Amino acid sequence: MLQDTTPPANNPPPPRLPLLLRRRGLWMGIAVVTAVLGLGVATFVWSSLRSVAQVQEDVAEMAASLQGRSLEELTAPDSYAALINRIQEIEARLEELRRSGQAARVLGWVPGAGPKAKEAAAFLEMSSRLAHGARLTLQGYTPAVQALNAGGPGLDTDSLRQALASAEPLFVEAQEDLAAAKRLRAQLQAPELLGERGQAYVAMIDQYLPLLEVAVVVAQDAPHMVGDALALRQTVGELRVSFSDPSALLSRPQETEARFQEVEARARSLQASLVTVKSNVQGGDARVDQALDAALGLSALLAEMGETLGRFSALSDRTLALGPMTPEAGALLGQELPALRERLQLAQSQLESVQSAFSQQGNAASAMLSLMGGALGSTTAPLQREESLLATGTQSLDFLFYLLGYDAPRKFLLIGQNSDEIRATGGFLGVVVEMDIDRGELKALRYQDSDGVDSPTYETNPIAPEPIFRYLWMSRFLFRDANWNPHFPASATQVADLYQRGQGVEVDGVIAATDDLVLDLVAALGGIRVPELPGLLDRATAERYVKGILTYPCLPRHASKRNKRCFDEDLFRAVIQRLFSPMDAQVRPQMVGALLSALGSKDILVHVFDQQAAELLWQHNWNGALQQVDHDYLMIVDSSLPGHARSVVERRVQYQVTLDPRQPIQSQLLISYQHKGTVADPNCRQDQPKPTGCYWNYLRVYVPVLADDIQVPPVPLPEGSDWLIWGYEPADSLSIISSPQGGLSGFTEIGGYLPAEPGQSVTLPISYRLPASRLRAIGNGVYEYRLLMQKQPGTPVEPVSLFVQLPQGARLVKSLPAPSAQQGDWVRIDVDLTGDVTFVVDFQV
Template structure:
């Protein structure tokens, strides 16, 4: 009876159950169909985006960049990214809970950030391309004026790109590339190093109109340095220039012999630094000697102060150049037509031409200084005509050459504008001394001999760092200054130039005030130098070769001594000092040592052999490619043509 009743109930329930099951099945079919359709749509969009990306890469190749095609590709990519967002809008919020899915969980969790990153990068690229297209449109207006006009008119595009890149950096920061699929991680690895520089480039584009006088005229002080008479920031300031720019137009450019801007009768100049007074007999500190600090921002500030003391307008920035920078400019503009040079002056003749402008033939006087300034003004006027009428192709060639000059410090810049100053400092283009927290070494020569003998000086060195006890690092530095002039001439100090040609001024002993900059907490333990006879010195005072210790620029320590190198001879300076423990870092017996070598502007490359003595049985974990390792010693030979950083990692049980 019970079984029969149960069977009847079962029969009565069957239609309802069938409908329920049928409904569930239909929902599943519809859901699967929807998911399948979405997957088909998403796959199609993914393929379209892949094609968009390939088109962007092809159109943006530096050698064959096609801006109109690039913009079309970026616009299409933005549309496809928006379509993809629309397709996945319902499921995108759920991806945060899908980290458990085998194989693709981390990719699903990262999907919203990856999509947003792609959207903002495409937007930034499109906005920047719009600005560049406007800039390169055919126009008879000179390029500097076009930059001011277009960058001002297109500022809203630059601001949009800046905001998009800012968001892109935030999206990237939220990702963990190591947890993603290798192809995604590899793509992110290529993107990451470009995010910050791209933002800085846009910031520079926003700043450039102001620097070119968009709102008001900008005044710049130019220091023309002669490395044949080497000084801390590149050379003796043989001439100075005053440059005024307004709305991208060069309103005024005047070059003066540096001795002609001093006004001793009306200006109370500050006292000269001790080495200039002790070894050259200089009492006032004047503009031509203003670059005594090897830290260019400090030297530029001193030059600006002395320039204003003489009654000139406060500069908005200071530029220091060497003859190599002039050579770079002529390589870009082409040969220059000059009144006193036939045929036209080409880049290979720059050094000899500039030296010839010095030749007095007769006594040095105001008339000679005026002739020298006239020759430099003629050169500057020809350069101005070429530079302010550059076409885009020439500007593209000039860009990498200027970057190289900034790295070698043949061009140094200091700006009053805080944003510009920060950008220059960030990329180490301002010539600042940068000791940091690692080991640091900068060799600074200063010719204090009233001559051009730096032309004949070669510098070599050996730097040994003893890390056998990593907690107490020890350093030994040996520097050799070799005078390559084969004549043996007496070392007779002369106070002023009288007569003769330029070559005469190079045939002399080398009076060098040598400074070595090292980490702040370094302690001098011992030194070996060569004393200098009193009859060789300006004041007739015997120099015993003492090495003094003082505070250096930007938190460095300074070791200094006077070195006189006779012609056809050499002088060796040895310093032994304890390094601060912070130059070697340790994390669970994994030690890291880093050395930052900074090049002096204008100096011939320093050939330096670096030896790092590691603890016995230390296991190397990282070694620079150019280094060798034998007998627990890492050895590297460096030709210091630009700043260089060396890093060595090793394992050693404490």
């Protein structure tokens, strides 16, 4: 019989605990598994992020090491290979992390750590592809770098192009990697999950990925652009050096023109390449577009500068062929100079526009522009080379406008200086030429003798300087002595003032030339003809007339009545006439060379009274100024009061300094004169000077105004001096003046009347101290001592010896010029003073 198994209605159901326990066990198992997976994913994320952080630090360190380094430094074989190896190491580390994290990509559903794991895995994939693409890109450019380092005077652009073409497979693969990295970067949904360092790395990727894309496009679509850019960089750098001295327009006009034409051609080729690159770069990155636009602006600027400055260079050659200041040359310059000025102003506007665009780009654009433009400087001053070239061209053009009278008629004084009777700026003033120039044409020349410039009563002339009053017995400052101040801008002002007082004529500037320059021009021109002598006059014969050894006739047409001055006048006329006449191409280099050599030796000095026009003269020290410097300084100035014996006297200078960064500089100066005359001068009277007799020299030494404890022995007057003969006091001629007037405020002047008799030697010792601050600390215990020694115009080449005692145990780091000898703590430097010299001694303590 069947039993009823239905439970009674009042009985409770059996317990369901086993099922509940089974379900809870399932969820607990899932939770445990999830926790384990989460812990594993978290561990992966944590280790990945730590490794990524380390990679980011490595990349940041590598990027920082690239900042501020020149293209030459980056592409040096060792540096470039090390850079590729560094990226390869980073690439290997990223690839290892990427492989270890592939399994974690499918666990993105894991709560908490899953999204981070997914983001980290995508990040590692992107970073790995980017590193691989970067390495391939650099390897692709390796042949180009090797061609760049091959050496030689110029770049072989064809070899560069072929090298890039041979690396085409590398660039194709690199382009695929970079495109993949770019896609993965766009897929990153939450970079903030990577942490602060991970986000910094993403930002760095955003900065450098466009650079690599552009580099690949350049190599594939415009390979010649690399050669153009590097060659352009080299040419612009060389021109910046050579053209920094505007005399290159005169000395090498055809060469300079050709170099600027090369700049124009390469800049236009680069411009076309940039247009191609811009059209082929994918993605529309705003920074890339802006940087490419800035590079296009730069290439347009370089093309404009190359064309304009090339025309400027050609103009100087054409002017010399026509004859400077002839009507034909004046007409040519009148047509060309305004057009060139307008184009330079346009180039200046372009420069400002490019500078503005560049300043908005930051370091990424700086690196990109350096890669594409090639002609840029450092990242901190990217347009320094272009700005320098443009400034030189503009400054030179403005000076010519002023000098040649294109804005207003000009009047200048040309004064001849006789260096045998040495004076502060080159010699005693003899011939005076008043020159009228209007719109590039020489309109008039008026010759005078310096003795005839002053009004005979001399009442309007100022009081003479004390040495002229004492030793020339002149109470008034006469025109012939106007160049007493060694600072030529001050002397030129005095010359113009006395000329206006005596002649009632105001001038716009003063040009001083020594007789040595005139004689050098005679040689450069192949000889000269003067009215009262037959045949062609060579340099040697002309010099005998200049020195008064040969007699030249004076005629009523001459401004002077002295035979020597009459010859000087006719010689000046003949040389000026030849200089301003059409000139044969074979003569031009010699003539220009003589003029430029005279600028270096200060046998020609120029000062104009317009402040803007004078900037060019100040900048290149063509105005004979005493330069204010923040280090040691020395200039020695002779003045014959009176006489012409300087040519038979040799001067030698020895200067000794003891250096210690903790102590004042101890300076000792020895100035020695050796009179080479063989015939004794028994009278040796100041009022009876002879060409080979006693050298009646008033000596002045200029040292920094901070010099103290100046020690000089008495400089007694010789028996033959008029001051002593007439019984005037004091008998000691020594004077020490701190900050004299007339542009000499930064100096101390040590002066004395120091004659030398035939066959005798005279030596004057001077010692003083300079502050230790005159030594400049460079860093790492290295200090620099500098001495500027300026040459007096009109003086012959003379030997100078600098003795430097270094601190005990110090090491010599650098010496310019090179040492003649070194023993213990002592360094000796010997030079022949042909012009101003800056001595540099660096030492480490």
